[in-house]
Amino acid sequence: xxxxxxxxxxxxxxxxxxxxxxxxxxxxxxxxxxxxxxxxxxxxxxxxxxxxxxxxxxxxxxxxxxxxxxxxxxxxxxxxxxxxxxxxxxxxxxxxxxxxxxxxxxxxxxxxxxxxxxxxxxxxxxxxxxxxxxxxxxxxxxxxxxxxxxxxxxxxxxxxxxxxxxxxxxxxxxxxxxxxxxxxxxxxxxxxxxxxxxxxxxxxxxxxxxxxxxxxxxxxxxxxxxxxxxxxxxxxxxxxxxxxxxxxxxxxxxxxxxxxxxxxxxxxxxxxxxxxxxxxxxxxxxxxxxxxxxxxxxxxxxxxxxxxxxxxxxxxxxxxxxxxxxxxxxxxxxxxxxxxxxxxxxxxxxxxxxxxxxxxxxxxxxxxxxxxxxxxxxxxxxxxxxxxxxxxxxxxxxxxxxxxxxxxxxxxxxxxxxx
Amino acid sequence: xxxxxxxxxxxxxxxxxxxxxxxxxxxxxxxxxxxxxxxxxxxxxxxxxxxxxxxxxxxxxxxxxxxxxxxxxxxxxxxxxxxxxxxxxxxxxxxxxxxxxxxxxxxxxxxxxxxxxxxxxxxxxxxxxxxxxxxxxxxxxxxxxxxxxxxxxxxxxxxxxxxxxxxxxxxxxxxxxxxxxxxxxxxxxxxxxxxxxxxxxxxxxxxxxxxxxxxxxxxxxxxxxxxxxxxxxxxxxxxxxxxxxxxxxxxxxxxxxxxxxxxxxxxxxxxxxxxxxxxxxxxxxxxxxxxxxxxxxxxxxx
Numbered sequence: 001x002x003x004x005x006x007x008x009x010x011x012x013x014x015x016x017x018x019x020x021x022x023x024x025x026x027x028x029x030x031x032x033x034x035x036x037x038x039x040x041x042x043x044x045x046x047x048x049x050x051x052x053x054x055x056x057x058x059x060x061x062x063x064x065x066x067x068x069x070x071x072x073x074x075x076x077x078x079x080x081x082x083x084x085x086x087x088x089x090x091x092x093x094x095x096x097x098x099x100x101x102x103x104x105x106x107x108x109x110x111x112x113x114x115x116x117x118x119x120x121x122x123x124x125x126x127x128x129x130x131x132x133x134x135x136x137x138x139x140x141x142x143x144x145x146x147x148x149x150x151x152x153x154x155x156x157x158x159x160x161x162x163x164x165x166x167x168x169x170x171x172x173x174x175x176x177x178x179x180x181x182x183x184x185x186x187x188x189x190x191x192x193x194x195x196x197x198x199x200x201x202x203x204x205x206x207x208x209x210x211x212x213x214x215x216x217x218x219x220x221x222x223x224x225x226x227x228x229x230x231x232x233x234x235x236x237x238x239x240x241x242x243x244x245x246x247x248x249x250x251x252x253x254x255x256x257x258x259x260x261x262x263x264x265x266x267x268x269x270x271x272x273x274x275x276x277x278x279x280x281x282x283x284x285x286x287x288x289x290x291x292x293x294x295x296x297x298x299x300x301x302x303x304x305x306x307x308x309x310x311x312x313x314x315x316x317x318x319x320x321x322x323x324x325x326x327x328x329x330x331x332x333x334x335x336x337x338x339x340x341x342x343x344x345x346x347x348x349x350x351x352x353x354x355x356x357x358x359x360x361x362x363x364x365x366x367x368x369x370x371x372x373x374x375x376x377x378x379x380x381x382x383x384x385x386x387x388x389x390x391x392x393x394x395x396x397x398x399x400x401x402x403x404x405x406x407x408x409x410x411x412x413x414x415x416x417x418x419x
Numbered sequence: 420x421x422x423x424x425x426x427x428x429x430x431x432x433x434x435x436x437x438x439x440x441x442x443x444x445x446x447x448x449x450x451x452x453x454x455x456x457x458x459x460x461x462x463x464x465x466x467x468x469x470x471x472x473x474x475x476x477x478x479x480x481x482x483x484x485x486x487x488x489x490x491x492x493x494x495x496x497x498x499x500x501x502x503x504x505x506x507x508x509x510x511x512x513x514x515x516x517x518x519x520x521x522x523x524x525x526x527x528x529x530x531x532x533x534x535x536x537x538x539x540x541x542x543x544x545x546x547x548x549x550x551x552x553x554x555x556x557x558x559x560x561x562x563x564x565x566x567x568x569x570x571x572x573x574x575x576x577x578x579x580x581x582x583x584x585x586x587x588x589x590x591x592x593x594x595x596x597x598x599x600x601x602x603x604x605x606x607x608x609x610x611x612x613x614x615x616x617x618x619x620x621x622x623x624x625x626x627x628x629x630x631x632x633x634x635x636x637x638x639x640x641x642x643x644x645x646x647x648x649x650x651x652x653x654x655x656x657x658x659x660x661x662x663x664x665x666x667x668x669x670x671x672x673x674x675x676x677x678x679x680x681x682x683x684x685x686x687x688x689x690x691x692x693x694x695x696x697x698x699x700x701x702x703x704x705x706x707x708x709x710x711x712x713x714x715x716x717x718x719x720x721x
Contacts, residue, residue, distance in 0.1 A: 022615040029524060032516030036589070037536055039582045043543070046555040206444030214441060226710070228448050233636070233706040234699065235643025237670050238455060241695045244677065245458035279451055286448065312437045340544025343645035343670065347677040369546045369646075376550045376650055384554055391547050398542065 047395075049134040050388035051163050054145050057178075058156040060126040061093050073117055081116040082108055088124040098123065122179065129177050129382045130156060164389040173355050173371075177382045182371055182390050184357045188270065188350075189339060189367040189397075191358060195274025196281060196338055201331055203278075204285030205320075211286075212293040213315055232283040240344030243276030248348055257362030268349030271361040276348050277341065281334035288330020292323040325412040332405035336398050342369040368394045459699060462692035469686050483667060484656040485687045492697060494658045498573065498666030502648055503641035505577025505662060510585045510637060515630065517585070518592025523618045541586035549650035552579040557651060568663040571653030577662070580647050584637040591636065595629025595716070596622055632712040639705035643698065645670035669694050 063073065067084035076084065085108065088094045102108065102119065111119075121127065130153050133145060138160065149158045171181025207228075215221040247255050248267035255272040256265045296319055304314040320327075350370040358365045368390060375387035466472060471488050480491020517537070521530060557575040560568050568574065599622050607617040623630075653665025654675060673691045681688050 018613055018616070022613050025615050025619070026524070029516050029520040032513045033520055033533055035513050036517060036533070036540060036582075036585060039585070040536055040540055042555065043547070043551050046551055050554060203444045203447055206441045207448060210441035210445040214438065215445070224445055224448060227452055229710060230703060230706055231448060231451060233639060233702060234455065235645070235670065235702055237643065237645045237673055238459070238695055238699050240677070241673070241692065242451075242455050242458045245462065245692070246454055249683065282451070283448065310431060310434055312434050336542060340546065342544070342546040343649070343674055346674050349677075352678070369544055372546050372550060373646065373650070376546075376553060387550055388554070391550060394544065395547070398544075402542075 047388045047392055049136055050385050051392055052135045052138075053133045053161065053385070054138040054142075054158060055132045055161045055382075056130040056149055056153050056156045056158055057127040058130045058153055060128070061088070061124055062155065063125060066091070066093065066120075066124060073121065076113075076117070078111075078113040078116060081113060081120055084120055085116065085124065088120075094123050122176075127157070127178065132161075132382050132385055134385075163385040164392055168386075168389055169393065172357060173353060173366075177386065180386065182368065182393065184354050185366050185368045185371040185390070186393070186397075188354075188358045188365040189369075191270055192273045192277060192345075192365065192367060193335055193339055195270070195361075196277035197331065197335060199275065199278035200282045200285055200334070204282050204334075205289050205327060207282075208286045208289035208293060209315060209320075212290055213311070213319070228283050228286050232287060235343075236280055236341055237343040237347060239276055239280045240347030242279065243272055243344060243348040247272040247275050255362075260362075262362050265362055265364070266349075268351075268364060269362050270358050270365045273345055273348050273350065273365055273367075274361075276344055277338045280341065280344060281338050284334040284337060285331055288333060289323070289327050292326030292330060293319065295326060296322050325409045328412070329405055329409055332401060336401060339398060339401070340369055340394065342367075342373050345370055346373065368397070455699065459692050459696040462689050463696045466686065466689035466693040469689060471686055481658040482656055483672070485690060488686075489656075490690060491658075492694070494656060495667055495669045495672055495694060496697075497658050497660070498648075498652065498655075498668040499642055499670070501573045501660070501662060501666055502577040502580060502652055502668060503638055505574060506580035506584055506641045507634070507638055509578055509581025510588045510641075511634060513581075514585050514588025514633075514637070515592055517589040518596060518630075518633075519618055519623065521589065521593045522596035523614070523622065537586040537589055540582065541590075543583075544646075545583060545644060546646040546650075548579050548583050549646040552576055552647055552651035564663065569653065569665055571651060571665045572663050573652055573666045574662045576648045576650075576652040579651065580641055580644055583644065583647065584640050587640060588633050588637045591633030592626075592630050595626040595633065598629065598716075599625045628712050628716040632709040632716070635705050635709040635712070639702045639709070642705070643670065643702050645674055649674045669698050673698075 063084075066088045067076065067080060085094070085099075089096060089099050102123070106115075108116070131148065133141075138145065146158070149156060167179075168181050169186070170183055171179060172184050173182070174180040211221065211225060211228075215224075252267040253259045255267040255269050255275070256262070257269070257271075258265075300318055300322060301314055304318045305311075309317070345367055351364050351366045352370070352374045354364060354366040356363070372387050372390045372394065375383045375390060378384075467474075472490060477490050477492055479493070480489055481493060482489040482491050483494040517533075521533065525533060552575050556579055557568075557570065557572070560572075560575055561570070603621055603625055604617050607621040608614075612620070648668045648671040652668055652671055654667045654671065655665035656667055659666055673694055676687055676691050
């Protein structure tokens with residue numbers, strides 16, 4: 001033994017158990033951190049799993065009924081496709097009225113083969129999704145899937161489908177699972193966020209400047225500060241109810257555009273949604289801006305005062321530029337939060353079904369998270385796949401937004417250092 | 420000296436205007452709070468004075484079913500508390516352990532991986548967690564528990580909500596532990612205690628109030644959380660203590676009712692404001708307690 005202390009044998013015997021205890025707890029700590037990592041991995045895996053996979057497509061009309069030129073659509077050229085459409089019209093598989101509408105939109109004789117193929121598929125053949133599987137099932141239970149196809153849908157087509165496609169992004173909502181898209185939802189989300197930021201950023205930064213640079217330590221100011229912290233903790237659904245009561249009902253004339261001569265709309269508009277989200281992100285922007293201003297050294301302000309600048313000149317020319325990168329980060333944080341919010345917009349009145357894109361402040365709206373909510377509620381399997389595709393789009397937008405902020409912050413820092 | 424006196428006394432209008440504008444911005448935050456209270460209280464009052472409303476039923480009734488004019492808020496509160504407590508059972512211990520690990524054990528390299536993971540988890544919208552609950556967690560639970568568990572249940576919603584509030588508990592715990600003065604830890608180590616004994620018997624007790632604040636804030640977040648319960652917890656209109664069955668929650672009910680197009684003068688429409696007011700008061704109270712604890716905690720060590 002290293003140290004000749006009397007009675008050291010008294011504590012020596014418990015060293016073993018103490019070491020075991022330390023190792024056990026170390027294991028517990030590691031396992032707990034793994035819970036977090038595992039949750040994230042499972043979540044991402046679930047999304048990817050649902051976004052790709054095998055589907056069984058059953059045509060309402062077989063291709064061979066309308067064309068004898070070939071077995072696959074890809075093998076047909078434009079004249080053969082035109083012939084197939086004509087033959088479908090002859091057999092009453094497509095109504096003459098519908099054909100006339102298509103002809104008026106663009107004469108069939110001048111349409112491309114690709115265009116005609118699309119028409120033939122969706123106007124005549126009209127495939128529907130009979131069954132859909134996730135990626136893991138598709139990879140590991142392919143024989144089972146093939147068996148189901150053989151037994152239940154012998155003349156159907158088994159294809160591998162990515163539920164997230166350029167068409168999914170670019171099309172508006174439709175009842176047809178294969179044709180539906182989220183263009184309106186993406187546009188809606190972007191307009192509403194833009195509106196919310198345009199309102200909340202100036203007010204939020206203004207409030208933060210007042211609290212940090214002007215306000216003294218009075219009772220009233222402490223109350224305002226506490227109040228802002230409390231607002232940041234108010235559940236988002238409460239903001240939705242404020243929006244419903246104040247903007248949708250109370251200021252209906254303003255938010256429906258009735259005061260500006262727009263008629264036939266109620267208050268459940270883009271405008272109401274933008275205002276509601278502006279209130280929601282205001283406390284976040286205030287608190288983050290305050291943190292940014294606190295981080296600016298007092299010496300910067302003193303040197304500005306020293307050369308005779310007024311308070312506002314100091315703030316405008318020195319403090320805000322110096323805090324710009326942090327204010328930007330805080331704003332992006334608020335925007336990310338607003339972009340993913342669903343509950344307040346359900347309450348304010350986002351449309352579950354909206355086939356027209358929002359065209360301005362006073363149109364009805366839907367957003368990306370709202371579409372995820374609507375799709376997730378449907379009992380049919382294929383809507384689950386659509387929901388996960390919409391979620392992936394939402395997450396990519398969020399990720400892109402945060403990356404842009406990181407790049408911008410880096411650039412602002414560099415110019416600051418150079419100056 | 421004379422000109423400098425003049426300069427100082429000159430009224431600078433632009434400065435004054437800016438000052439007024441900034442004050443207005445700060446005052447806006449108070450207006451929002453007032454707006455929330457007035458908006459909720461206005462329609463809640465219409466609910467409380469409605470002929471179909473009875474206080475006895477509201478406070479002690481065991482069912483919330485507007486169809487048969489039953490408005491017992493306990494049915495919704497039990498649902499909310501059940502999902503929130505399940506969430507706390509997950510996020511409490513796990514978040515605490517992650518916080519201790521990050522503050523006391525993790526090397527810089529591990530932190531570099533673990534912190535972004537927690538940040539990403541915290542940044543995922545709650546609707547995505549809701550989808551995760553219905554499309555992965557519920558089927559997984561069904562494959563384990565079979566018919567014992569209903570397709571919409573409190574357990575699945577609560578578990579996923581636990582993941583949602585996990586980053587909050589972990590990061591607030593870490594902050595609280597890091598705020599404990601180094602001298603306390605060093606004293607412990609000098610007395611021959613192991614790293615674990617220092618962490619569990621010295622640092623952790625010293626940070627108790629900060630950790631309590633974290634738990635209370637997390638509970639408040641769980642109570643106000645909406646989309647997970649709206650998708651995964653169901654809409655069972657009676658008081659139920661079965662975590663494997665459906666429950667109805669305050670937030671879930673509000674979203675469900677306001678998502679449909681209900682008449683503005685119907686009692687259902689008014690009822691969501693009464694629930695909203697209850698929810699607002701509960702979360703406000705919890706946030707307030709949490710802030711008070713943090714403020715006192717700061718004073719002790721600063």
